[in-house]
Amino acid sequence: MSLDPVSAASPSFPPRLLSRRLGVAVVSELVELIVTGQLHEGQLLPPEGPLSEHFGVSRTVLRESIKRLEEKGLVIVAQGRGTQVARSGSWNILDPVVLSALIDNDQSLGILDELTVVRSSLESLMAGVVAARRTDDELLRIEHALTAMRETEHDSDAFRHADFLFHITLMELSQNRLAENIAKSLYRRALDSARYQGMGHEGAFRLTLEEHSRVVEAITAKDVPSAEKAMRDHIEVAWQRRRFPTRRESRRA
Template identity: 35%
Template sequence: MEIPRMRRNLCGQVVHDLGFKILAGQVKPGEALPQEPTLCEQLGVSRTVVREAIKSLAAKGLVESRPKRGTIVRPSADWNYLDSEVLAWHASADGDGQHLRFLTEFRLTVEPAAAALAAKRASEDQLDRIRAALEKMAANTDSVEAFKEADLRFHTEILHATGNPFFSPVAGAIAISLATSLKVTNRQPADNPASVPLHRDVMDAICRRDADAAREAMHRLLADAKRRIESASDATNGTPSA
C-alpha cells in the first residue's frame, strides 16, 4: 500500500513542480500560472496546498499575485538565485551549460576573496577543519561521491573561516555549482587526483596566513575548473577545444 505523503511534503512537491517549470522557461516572466482550480485539478491537490505553494514561490521572488490577472511570474532579475531550491531548479534546467558558467564566474569573484579573508581570520579549529576536508579528499579519490562531499566541505569551511556571516548563504550556491561541475569534470574516479594539489596550495597558503597567496591559489583552482568545464562542454557539443 502506498504511504500517504504529509501535507508539507505534498506542498513541497507542488513548489518543486511549479518552480522547475518557471526556471525551465515553460512559464515565462510576465505570464500567468494556471488559475487555482486548474492547478488543483492538474496536480491533484487541494486549494490549501496550492496556496501554500504559491506563497513559497513568492517568497523566492518567482511569482506575485495581481488583481484580475492571477499569479504572474516575476522578471528573472527578481528571482532569489541564492535560494537552494531555485539554484537546484536552474541547474536541472541547464540544457546549454550557461547556468554552470554563470555559477563558475560567481565563484571566481567570491571564493578568492574568501580564501584571503580566511588566511587572515581563521581560528586554529577552522584551519584543522579545512585540513581534515582536504585529507578526506585525498583519501577518497577513488570515490566520486565521497570526493565530492569532501570537496564541498573544503570550500564551505573556507567560507565559514572568513568570519563574515554574509559569506555563509553563498555556501548553497557553491554546493550546487560544485555538484554540477563535478558531474562534468569528474565523471570517473580517475578524474579526481589532479585537483588535489590545487586544493592543497589553497590550504597551505591559508595556514601560512598569506592572504595574497591564498587568493591567487583559489583563483588558479577555480580557473582550472572553468577550463575543464569548457573543455568538457566543447567535447559534448562537438566543438574543437582551443
C-alpha cells in the first residue's frame, strides 16, 4: 500500500515545530527569571499543572523545557520534592541561552567584566603558545590578518570583522581545542551584546591596531612573555575604553 507523502507527513510535522517553538519560549523565560533572581536559589517551581497553564503549553512541552533547564544546571529535579532552583555555581554559564540572559540583564556589567578577565587569560596564554612554536607560514597568516585590519580601518563593520578574524586565527593556531572553544564561545556571545560593543571612543581603531601590532611583533620575535602581556593588555584595556559607566559608578563620579 502506498502513502501520499504530503498527506502522510502533514499531520505530525507542524505540531512538532510548534512544540519546539513553545519549548524555546518557555526555557528562555524561565532562564531569565532564574538569572535575574526572580526565581531564587533553593526556590521550588510551581507544580506542573499551574506552571503549564501559566505558559499556555501542554505538560509534555513543560517537562521537556524543565529537562532543558536541568541540562543547563539551573534547576534540580528531585522525585517527590519537585523542581528546585540550583545555586549559581552549578549553572552552565557557557551555555548560549544562560550567558546571553546574564549579559542582557546585568546592570552592573559584572558578567562582562568577568568575561573579559577569563577571555584575556585564555587568549594571552594562546598567544604565548603561538609565539613559542609558530612557523613562518603561520606567522604569514597572522600578518595577513593584521593587514586586513589596517585596510579596513575606516570601515567600522569591516574592521570589527577583521578584528574578530585576527583573534580567531590566533586561537586556531594555538592548537588548544579546549581553550579555543571556550574563548570563541565567550567572544561570540559577547559580540552579540550592544553592552559589550560599548561606547565609541575617538581613535579607538587606531589604538586597537597599535595593540594588535604589539602582539604580532612579540610573536614574530618568538617572545612568549611579551606576546602574553600584549594580548592580555589589549583585551582588558580595549574593554575599559568601550565600557559604559554604570549608574552607581556615575553617581560616585
